[in-house]
Amino acid sequence: MKLKRIMAFLLTAVMVFGLIGCGSSTTTTESTETKTETSSGTSNDQSGGEQITLNVWHQWSNDTNELKKLYEAAVAEYEAAHPNVKINTETLDTEAYKTKISAEFAGTASGIDVFYYWGAGTARKLVNADKLLPLDDYLTDEIKAKILPGSTGAFEYNGKTYSLPMFSWYMTLFCNKDLFEQAGAKIPTTYDELLDACKKLSALDGVTPLAAGAKDGWNAAFIYQALALREVGGANINAMLNGEVPFSAEGYKEAADKVVELYNAGAFGKNPLEVGNDDANSAFITGKTAMRLMGSWFANQVYTDATATIDPASVVAVKIPMISGKGNASDYCGGFIESFWVNKETKYPAEAADFAIFINEKMGKAAYETGTGFSGWVGEFDESKLNPLFVQIKDLLSEGETGVLAWDTSLDSEPATIHNEQVQTLFAAGADTEAFIEEHIAAINK
Amino acid sequence: MDRILGKKRYIAVFILPTLLIFLGFVVVPLITTGIYSLFDYDGIGKMDFLGLGNYIKLFTEDRYFPNALKNSFILAGASIFIQLPISFVLALILSRGVKGEKFFRTVYFIPVVISSMVIGQLWMRIFRSDYGLLNIIIRALGPKDFEYSWLSEPKTAFLATVVPAVWQYIGYHMLIFYAGIKSISPDYYEAAQIDGASKLMTTFKITIPLLTPVIKTCLVFSLTGSLRSFDLIYVMTGGGPNHASEVPATLMYNNLFRKSLYGYGSAQAFFIVVECLLFSLIISKLFKRAEENASVV
Numbered sequence: 001m002k003l004k005r006i007m008a009f010l011l012t013a014v015m016v017f018g019l020i021g022c023g024s025s026t027t028t029t030e031s032t033e034t035k036t037e038t039s040s041g042t043s044n045d046q047s048g049g050e051q052i053t054l055n056v057w058h059q060w061s062n063d064t065n066e067l068k069k070l071y072e073a074a075v076a077e078y079e080a081a082h083p084n085v086k087i088n089t090e091t092l093d094t095e096a097y098k099t100k101i102s103a104e105f106a107g108t109a110s111g112i113d114v115f116y117y118w119g120a121g122t123a124r125k126l127v128n129a130d131k132l133l134p135l136d137d138y139l140t141d142e143i144k145a146k147i148l149p150g151s152t153g154a155f156e157y158n159g160k161t162y163s164l165p166m167f168s169w170y171m172t173l174f175c176n177k178d179l180f181e182q183a184g185a186k187i188p189t190t191y192d193e194l195l196d197a198c199k200k201l202s203a204l205d206g207v208t209p210l211a212a213g214a215k216d217g218w219n220a221a222f223i224y225q226a227l228a229l230r231e232v233g234g235a236n237i238n239a240m241l242n243g244e245v246p247f248s249a250e251g252y253k254e255a256a257d258k259v260v261e262l263y264n265a266g267a268f269g270k271n272p273l274e275v276g277n278d279d280a281n282s283a284f285i286t287g288k289t290a291m292r293l294m295g296s297w298f299a300n301q302v303y304t305d306a307t308a309t310i311d312p313a314s315v316v317a318v319k320i321p322m323i324s325g326k327g328n329a330s331d332y333c334g335g336f337i338e339s340f341w342v343n344k345e346t347k348y349p350a351e352a353a354d355f356a357i358f359i360n361e362k363m364g365k366a367a368y369e370t371g372t373g374f375s376g377w378v379g380e381f382d383e384s385k386l387n388p389l390f391v392q393i394k395d396l397l398s399e400g401e402t403g404v405l406a407w408d409t410s411l412d413s414e415p416a417t418i419h420n421e422q423v424q425t426l427f428a429a430g431a432d433t434e435a436f437i438e439e440h441i442a443a444i445n446k
Numbered sequence: 447m448d449r450i451l452g453k454k455r456y457i458a459v460f461i462l463p464t465l466l467i468f469l470g471f472v473v474v475p476l477i478t479t480g481i482y483s484l485f486d487y488d489g490i491g492k493m494d495f496l497g498l499g500n501y502i503k504l505f506t507e508d509r510y511f512p513n514a515l516k517n518s519f520i521l522a523g524a525s526i527f528i529q530l531p532i533s534f535v536l537a538l539i540l541s542r543g544v545k546g547e548k549f550f551r552t553v554y555f556i557p558v559v560i561s562s563m564v565i566g567q568l569w570m571r572i573f574r575s576d577y578g579l580l581n582i583i584i585r586a587l588g589p590k591d592f593e594y595s596w597l598s599e600p601k602t603a604f605l606a607t608v609v610p611a612v613w614q615y616i617g618y619h620m621l622i623f624y625a626g627i628k629s630i631s632p633d634y635y636e637a638a639q640i641d642g643a644s645k646l647m648t649t650f651k652i653t654i655p656l657l658t659p660v661i662k663t664c665l666v667f668s669l670t671g672s673l674r675s676f677d678l679i680y681v682m683t684g685g686g687p688n689h690a691s692e693v694p695a696t697l698m699y700n701n702l703f704r705k706s707l708y709g710y711g712s713a714q715a716f717f718i719v720v721e722c723l724l725f726s727l728i729i730s731k732l733f734k735r736a737e738e739n740a741s742v743v
Contacts, residue, residue, distance in 0.1 A: 102703075103489075105490050125491065126490060129490045274574060274598050413704065413705050414706065417700065417704040425687070425688045428688075
């Protein structure tokens with residue numbers, strides 16, 4: 001009974017593979033319009049041209065997300081100005097979005113014309129595989145004049161510009177003044193003051209001095225990267241991230257030792273690995289923690305989150321504390337990393353590039369005016385809605401010169417992942433900083 | 447009806463839709479995964495042929511893989527020796543016709559219906575050091591300042607994920623056993639009763655032997671489910687802290703979607719498939735004789 005055995009085998013196989021599937025991606029609506037011939041080099045489309053549809057993807061999928069509303073307003077404005085262009089937008093949540101983009105670009109990503117992505121190390125893979133359209137041919141002098149100097153580093157590869165900045169972020173130490181006063185501690189400007197403040201704050205009942213959010217690797221990485229910035233200096237870290245100099249123990253190990261020192265002093269509470277980003281943010285706005293080291297976008301949450309119980313006016317934004325005798329006060333963590341890019345395979349390169357340039361500028365402006373990020377474009381801004389905390393951060397940023405992006409966006413995906421995993425090991429008892437350094441050397445200097 | 451079902455042509459027509467879906471969603475991806483696993487590939491760029499390089503790396507160089515494999519076997523052991531017996535006993539009790547049979551059946555089945563995400567979140571709260579239910583109970587019974595973090599300590603992180611993983615599917619296996627027991631003809635029990643067999647005797651001499659095929663099914667589900675477990679562990683610990691609670695599937699996920707090692711991740715995926723198949727075949731072999739003797743259900 002050969003057949004029976006084959007059937008039995010197949011049935012077993014069905015049982016075993018019950019859960020193994022592979023997300024086959026369905027492409028979104030294809031535009032059926034015929035290709036319009038546009039002379040490349042001009043980014044102004046001729047009205048009265050044929051109707052075309054551009055498929056745009058981004059990751060602001062949540063309807064409550066302010067950026068999503070701003071994006072939709074910008075699209076409406078663009079469509080009004082270009083009656084022959086229809087923008088068809090698709091969104092997914094961050095993690096799913098990353099997977100989706102990777103899967104699409106394994107092929108030709110035919111359902112994507114313009115898409116949101118992260119520059120530096122994240123987009124490098126796409127550039128190397130020749131999947132992205134350089135925008136140099138579409139950049140007129142007028143456009144170039146509007147771009148903030150020094151904001152395009154994360155979008156340039158091999159001398160070509162693949163995207164333009166949208167808005168930047170700035171790593172800030174948010175401090176709750178009231179809790180500091182209760183503990184008799186001083187808002188820290190140096191590492192020693194930070195350590196001292198943590199010791200005093202940990203005496204307060206039910207208060208964690210600094211909420212690390214270390215359950216999320218990138219949160220843990222923020223704290224390490226801040227200390228490394230002060231130990232090693234921004235220029236040296238950038239050289240390391242760009243592969244110009246190898247990763248070595250010098251300075252980096254001291255930074256790791258300082259994280260361990262803070263942990264041992266009770267700075268992050270007893271079990272920092274239990275608490276993730278969202279919980280740590282809510283701990284800060286409900287007065288359960290005195291400090292939070294976070295990107296500038298957090299300022300908005302302090303003022304707008306309905307669950308907040310602290311007085312937003314009591315929150316002070318300060319620079320990453322200095323380490324005496326090291327680093328430069330003008331170094332900061334942050335910069336331009338997210339923006340809209342163009343698929344090289346798009347049927348309408350001129351229109352797609354035009355829209356990408358437009359949306360990057362618009363979103364930069366809108367993000368700034370709502371106190372979410374700092375625009376990469378010069379121009380007239382309405383600052384009436386900025387919250388006081390964001391204005392504080394803006395003043396800090398104005399003193400900044402050398403910015404270091406989050407390591408996991410600068411490095412390739414493998415060392416980036418290892419870095420985020422390894423920093424988490426510093427937030428537990430018995431951390432081994434020697435091993436931490438060795439893992440980094442092995443991953444980054446490959 | 448028999449005449450229709452007897453013709454091969456008709457059988458083919460009935461099988462075809464499912465077969466097509468099975469081929470499209472299982473066989474084809476499986477083959478492509480197998481192909482990817484032979485390359486050094488980042489998912490987007492060039493594919494460099496490595497042959498069995500990824501597999502060699504997996505078994506000789508991967509520092510986390512042996513531990514991940516060990517963890518998945520621990521989970522499989524817990525499923526087979528803890529989960530299945532509990533399910534079986536519950537099914538026995540329920541099928542005896544206790545009061546509120548329907549109610550209990552539903553209650554035990556609830557965890558199966560709830561999404562793993564929710565279960566993961568629920569148990570994460572239970573294992574929390576500060577307001578976790580487990581620590582609150584411990585503090586009530588003994589040391590007042592007990593603040594152990596079950597999920598962020600390497601020693602206990604994995605075991606803490608095993609508990610909900612075992613708990614989650616008790617109801618599922620219970621239901622399969624229950625249906626099996628219910629379908630055994632009462633004649634056997636009546637005969638046994640007349641012969642003066644005790645309840646325990648009938649269980650061992652009648653119920654279990656007649657349930658052999660059902661037990662086999664549950665074993666296969668339980669074992670393969672453990673070997674490719676992913677969701678709960680991913681939600682609760684993500685394989686951490688410092689890789690202490692990795693299983694092959696979480697490692698695979700990390701390699702594929704975080705580190706962009708598509709070739710290497712595919713090799714891990716393919717290994718999991720082969721491993722599950724192998725164990726299913728072994729169980730089938732072991733049960734072959736027992737099944738021939740019992741064929742009621």
